[in-house]
Amino acid sequence: MHALQFFPLLALGLELASRRLPVLQSAEVRRRVIWVSLVTFVATIGVLTWQALSAQSIVQPSGAILATGIGVAVAASIGFVLAVALPVREPAPSEIEYEIVS
DSSP: HHHHHHHHHHHHHHHHHTTOOGOOOHHHHHHHHHHHHHHHHHHHHHHHHHHTTHHHHHTTTOHHHHHHHHHHHHHHHHHHHHHHHSSOOOOOOGGGGOOOOO
């Protein structure tokens, strides 16, 4: 249920932050950041579920679960950097919607 609250608030926060941060002005960059956040959330839930099904304490995970959690954090960091750093694709002329003014 937390994702139902978090992701709309993240989208709203990114939209508001785009007014002050030039790197977030592109809707494509904001979309990428939301996708990376979503994948990171799902991966974290997967790791925590694995840990719970293994009957391990949240504060004393096994080496494999700890390594997986660190892997998720590293992959998320790389994903966020790539989401912001990759160039924004310019829309093709056929993808641009024109408004007819009469």
